[in-house]
Amino acid sequence: MYENMLSYLKSFSSWIILAAIAALLPLMFDSYFALTLLSKMGVLVMFTVAYNMLLGQGGMLSFGHAIYFGFAGYVSVHVLNGIGSEILPYFPIVLFPIIGAIVGASLGCIIGYLSTRRAGTAFAMISLGFCEMATAFTLIFVVFFNGEDGIQTDRVVGPEPIGVSFGPQIEVYYLILFWTLLTVVLMYLITKTPFGRMSNAVRDNPERAAFIGYNVRHVRWIAFTLSAMFAGAAGSLHAINYEHIGFESVSIVQSGQVLFMAFIGGVGHFLGPVIGAIGLTYLDSVLLDITEAWLFYLGVTFSVIVAFAPGGLAGLIVMHGPIARTNKSLLLGLIKPYLTAIGSTLLGVIGTIGIIEMLYFRSLISRGEGEVVIFWYEFNANGFLSWLVFSFLIIAGIYLCRKTYPKARESWDHAISVVKSEISS
Amino acid sequence: MDVILFTIFNGVLYGMLLFMLSSGLTLIFGMMGVLNFAHASFFMLGAYFAYQISEFVGFYPALIIAPLVIAFLGALVEKYGLRRVHKFGHVAELLFTFGLFYIIEEIVQMIWGKVPVGYHVPLSMDFSLFTLMGMSYPAYQMFVLTVSVAIFVGLFTVLTKTRAGLIIKAALTHPEIVSSLGHNVPKVFMMVFGLGCALAGLAGVLAGNTLGTEPAMALMLGPIVFVVIVVGGLGSLKGALVASLLIGLMQTFAISLDYSLNDLIEFIGFSLDAESLWRILVDLTIATLAPVLPYLLLVVMLIARPRGLFGTRDV
Numbered sequence: 001m002y003e004n005m006l007s008y009l010k011s012f013s014s015w016i017i018l019a020a021i022a023a024l025l026p027l028m029f030d031s032y033f034a035l036t037l038l039s040k041m042g043v044l045v046m047f048t049v050a051y052n053m054l055l056g057q058g059g060m061l062s063f064g065h066a067i068y069f070g071f072a073g074y075v076s077v078h079v080l081n082g083i084g085s086e087i088l089p090y091f092p093i094v095l096f097p098i099i100g101a102i103v104g105a106s107l108g109c110i111i112g113y114l115s116t117r118r119a120g121t122a123f124a125m126i127s128l129g130f131c132e133m134a135t136a137f138t139l140i141f142v143v144f145f146n147g148e149d150g151i152q153t154d155r156v157v158g159p160e161p162i163g164v165s166f167g168p169q170i171e172v173y174y175l176i177l178f179w180t181l182l183t184v185v186l187m188y189l190i191t192k193t194p195f196g197r198m199s200n201a202v203r204d205n206p207e208r209a210a211f212i213g214y215n216v217r218h219v220r221w222i223a224f225t226l227s228a229m230f231a232g233a234a235g236s237l238h239a240i241n242y243e244h245i246g247f248e249s250v251s252i253v254q255s256g257q258v259l260f261m262a263f264i265g266g267v268g269h270f271l272g273p274v275i276g277a278i279g280l281t282y283l284d285s286v287l288l289d290i291t292e293a294w295l296f297y298l299g300v301t302f303s304v305i306v307a308f309a310p311g312g313l314a315g316l317i318v319m320h321g322p323i324a325r326t327n328k329s330l331l332l333g334l335i336k337p338y339l340t341a342i343g344s345t346l347l348g349v350i351g352t353i354g355i356i357e358m359l360y361f362r363s364l365i366s367r368g369e370g371e372v373v374i375f376w377y378e379f380n381a382n383g384f385l386s387w388l389v390f391s392f393l394i395i396a397g398i399y400l401c402r403k404t405y406p407k408a409r410e411s412w413d414h415a416i417s418v419v420k421s422e423i424s425s
Numbered sequence: 426m427d428v429i430l431f432t433i434f435n436g437v438l439y440g441m442l443l444f445m446l447s448s449g450l451t452l453i454f455g456m457m458g459v460l461n462f463a464h465a466s467f468f469m470l471g472a473y474f475a476y477q478i479s480e481f482v483g484f485y486p487a488l489i490i491a492p493l494v495i496a497f498l499g500a501l502v503e504k505y506g507l508r509r510v511h512k513f514g515h516v517a518e519l520l521f522t523f524g525l526f527y528i529i530e531e532i533v534q535m536i537w538g539k540v541p542v543g544y545h546v547p548l549s550m551d552f553s554l555f556t557l558m559g560m561s562y563p564a565y566q567m568f569v570l571t572v573s574v575a576i577f578v579g580l581f582t583v584l585t586k587t588r589a590g591l592i593i594k595a596a597l598t599h600p601e602i603v604s605s606l607g608h609n610v611p612k613v614f615m616m617v618f619g620l621g622c623a624l625a626g627l628a629g630v631l632a633g634n635t636l637g638t639e640p641a642m643a644l645m646l647g648p649i650v651f652v653v654i655v656v657g658g659l660g661s662l663k664g665a666l667v668a669s670l671l672i673g674l675m676q677t678f679a680i681s682l683d684y685s686l687n688d689l690i691e692f693i694g695f696s697l698d699a700e701s702l703w704r705i706l707v708d709l710t711i712a713t714l715a716p717v718l719p720y721l722l723l724v725v726m727l728i729a730r731p732r733g734l735f736g737t738r739d740v
Contacts, residue, residue, distance in 0.1 A: 059516075061516050061519065061520070063523075114724060114727050114728065115727070117727075117731060120515055120516055121454075121458065121459075121460040121515050121516065121519050122655075122659070124460065124516070124519055125460060125651045125654070125655060126655065126723070126727065128648050128651055129648065129651060129652055129655070129720050129723040129724070130720070130724075131648075132648040132720055133717055133720035133721065133723075133724070136716040136717045136720065137717060139716075140709065140713055140714065140716070140717065141709075252644070252648075256523070256527075259520075259523070263520065293531060293535065295527055295530075295531050296527070296528060296531035296532070296535070298527065299524045299525070299526075299527030299528040299531060300524070300528055302520075302523075302524040302527070303506075303521055303524030303525060303528065306510060306513075306517055306520045306521045306524060307506065307509050307510050307521060310513050310517060356535070359535050359536070360535050363534070363535055363536060363537070363538050
């Protein structure tokens, strides 16, 4: 019995460590900016993992997953306001994600029924149609959605059990952390159930799944509803976190954001979306003030990942799992070719960023001056020399990449073949 | 009567514009299974290129040059982007074009800024062609209508009467056999992709000056084009035409109809309490509901007839 418990704990140890780190983070970063950023990360981790239930686990690419996120947020805000003006009876804030989950699940149940007949591109197209319809609705039904302004709310309502009012951001952070951990673990466990496996089977080979007697559409429909449910719970937390909800959280912009996060992080691995959500949220909040072209870089990164590393960042990491497990010295041998490849990529990237920033700078004539700050250094956007330098960097980067990438690839191939022969022998 | 005629004219105009956009997309989709999310971005690029070219050499050369440049760009995207992604499946191709959509929008903002550019109707056509029952019909819009009808007729003739059309249609359904007959199917794909993008670009050239040339125009029309394809039936040119006209007419008529459900209720002889929540719902006029209508049509179509009007397989 004790042994059993121990092995059980061990399989969860990495989860517990992650949870502990997340719980201790506010002690290190206690500024208001850091706390809002951490809260936002929590909400988006939850949303992205929920989204990946659909995209990664179920093979359904949705452009409209923000519907459940946003609508759940709207309903939560209305309930909060209702409690605030004493129209509705008190409902504990802690349990608000359940309201969101119910909203998300009911909407997902209806829309899922209509759109899960086929997966693939047809499904994606229909999801986009629903997304546009939802956005149009939020702008038309002003009474409920309040048009482009969205709705404000105040999360400090009702009694304060054990002195927690959820007024301070830190209390909201722990609320979000609690729900994020709970739902992410739940979603992880779902992937381990027979249903989760069936969902994977339907993703990989629907004909075969249908042939052995499963109703493919049914499996997709359940996956869709579950995913919408978790997205709804995240939407509820989003509304509580910002005390505001607007039409953009229903729109294609929000759906695209979650798609970027999931795919750049890596849809093939359960933790990929977590990496993507945390990384992109951080970059988003930091770079948005620095560069105008943030969305451009995001789009390019996304397209490059789609074309060259469809497993995302998690896929690149997982690629080295077998090597790390069998022969650690091989992993050390990979460092040098990787570093040269990364270095030459960086050259090209710096050059591209320089050119892009100067182009953007020139299109914003209002700033007047010819000096543009790129990488903490001033460049003359109209000077011939700065264009020359950055163009040179791009060309050098491309040239070096063509040399170093095949080498990196070769050494990985070599390492993996050694691992294979070691395993078989 | 005069209003109805004028609305029909505008509806057909908008419908033909949608057709030029969606015909290329439906061909690409039917042929390669690639859903090009960035299709409307090429439409936007068409408008911007036309603006830039007409600044230098005038509108008429731009009408020819801009679509050609777009065709070239589209072919490049197919050859160096989509073909690489092809091995990962159709969803990866769609994702790639989704990224491209963002990239093009940002590039456009980078070069031409975030505010609309001054792309105007050419002066030589900025007059009223004729007046019918009190409504004047602008010459430029008649020109657009003529060009789009000509495009439709030309496209249909090429696809049904010529050898090239035969190969394209064969490659739509049986790419392996066409390839084993000695035709270069990837090259056919590339050319069809370029052609589709050029059609979208041409639509941009023609419509950019009346709709307004701004970075948001791709996102404005993109989703409606998807609705056209689903409603018309995936890969069907005829379906694309009928669905485009249907949606074009529906949209323009809906905007001009300032009636609500409440008017009907009052017409029958009932009246609702002005304070009740129902009042809010029934007070919505058809005109305010206009943006939702295409998507409503999409949902109805999915329930009632998932293969679309002229499609051969279910969505």
